[in-house]
Amino acid sequence: MSTTVSPLAPKSYPDMPEIDGVQFATAEAGIKYEGRTDVLLVTVSEETTVAGVFTKSKCSSAPVDWCKDKLPGGKARALLVNSGNANAFTGKKGRASVELSADIVANSLGCAKDEIYLASTGVIGEPLPAEKFSRVIEELKNAQDGANWLDAAKAIMTTDTYPKVATSTVELDGETVTINGIAKGAGMIAPDMATMLSFVFTDAAIAPDVLQDLLSGETGGSFNAVTVDSDTSTSDTVLFFATGSAAAKGVAPVTSLDDPRVSVLRAALGDVMLDLAHQIVRDGEGARKFVEVRVEGAESNSSAKTIALSIANSPLVKTAVAGEDANWGRVVMAVGKAGEPADRDRLAIWFGDIRVAVEGERDPDYSEEAASAVMQQEDIFLRVDLGLGDGVATVWTCDLTKEYVAINGDYRS
Incomplete structure (x- = not known):
């Protein structure tokens, strides 16, 4: 149990009523x-x-x-x-x-x-x-x-x-x-x-x-x-x-x-x-960012979830989030490696409400400044549209920081 409370911790706790029995x-x-x-x-x-x-x-x-x-x-x-x-x-x-x-x-x-x-x-x-x-x-x-x-x-x-x-x-x-x-x-x-x-x-x-x-x-x-x-x-x-x-x-x-x-x-x-x-x-170990990953347009819901987890579990995506780096190329990588149906030239990616990539390349209106502003927030929303079907899934993750390594390197000591 850490003595330093996560910056993402709730600001207050709900009143918990007693339950008979x-x-x-x-x-x-x-x-x-x-x-x-x-x-x-x-x-x-x-x-x-x-x-x-x-x-x-x-x-x-x-x-x-x-x-x-x-x-x-x-x-x-x-x-x-x-x-x-x-x-x-x-x-x-x-x-x-x-x-x-x-x-x-x-x-x-x-x-x-x-x-x-x-x-x-x-x-x-x-x-x-x-x-x-x-x-x-x-x-x-x-x-x-x-x-x-x-x-x-x-x-x-x-x-x-x-x-x-x-x-x-x-x-x-x-x-x-x-x-x-x-x-x-x-x-x-x-x-x-x-x-x-x-x-x-x-x-x-x-x-x-x-x-x-x-x-x-x-x-x-x-x-x-x-x-x-x-x-x-x-x-x-x-x-x-x-x-x-x-x-x-x-x-x-x-x-x-x-x-x-x-x-x-x-x-x-x-x-x-x-x-x-x-x-x-x-409360993820060492976490400083809370990330929602939503995948749309997959061939099925299960396919969407596999791709969403590929993004959410990627150390490269998670360290980019930790560094507040709007590196959408790492999201492309995570989609591509998931082993699920995907078409590079139909892919669109958003960081928050900023579309950073579309139709297989960087969005023509891409703004590094706007995308970076999204990454500086505590709560970050990443959305991917595969453009293949109606499959949808949402998963949640956090960033990967140096503190995570320190906590787990010392866990048994």
Whole structure:
């Protein structure tokens, strides 16, 4: 966790309302860090359903494997998260560690071990001393409340420079339903998630299959549409918990995707997830610029996304952004190397609202001064039109600075 907050950090945080059926507390277990919280325990009500989306890494962490194994049960009672150690590439010790972690929580709360969800983030390859959880579990259990979401977000930070929270409310059956989310992530960030964790909660009653459809459906345009450095981690986990507490207010359970209220929930969930995803990019290690890349006119949406990610992940594009250099030739390069259909002579590129290239060459009205002015902004919009079809995609990234190298060169020290 850095002591210098990203210049792209939010200027203020939203008021995070309490969610009935969600309680949490943080503690200092000394997993890696000294003098800061590094463990989060969240407890949820007995009727809580859960959905999850995880890394596609073939070297997934022990907590990811644990959660994927438990997810078909669709029920949850608690979530235990630690920072400082990813419990990844730890072999038999890692598997024993998640078993012990779940035992510690289940025994303290008096619930089934299969209803405990786990997440870890931090250094890969170091065994996780799960016995340290036993020293703080009663402290965590006794300190539970539902108010301070910022504290919860702080406890799961690693190289993050600020906590990430987001909230949204919707009206269902004449009553207010809340969706709150927290996240962590600053480096090793790329689609198919990253070294990022996010946990989202609602008081709506939602059947597990509907909950999973909602979460999976909104991941593509949020957490899987951001990249800091193109690296996908072993530990990415997004979990969505629905406590069902709103049923006591007369909000009927959502049990089918045909329910017209699903679209309302989907939009609100999408807002929360996109907000958190943008905050992760804005906290990209060493970042000074937030970049939106939009590709239009591709042969398909998937082709557009591949090209957009080729641009967003290019070290040459990202260093040009860091240097405030309107080097549109690097965007041309990134389009050309993507391996997707493209026609050089139909290509048009904009930096902000300044068209810098068109029909295979520099725009005849190109102004270096105007393009450079765009690059000096904190938020930069790059748009590419391939002129081939209707495919569209948008992804978000940040610049690549010397600070990124320094942070990652020193990460384990």
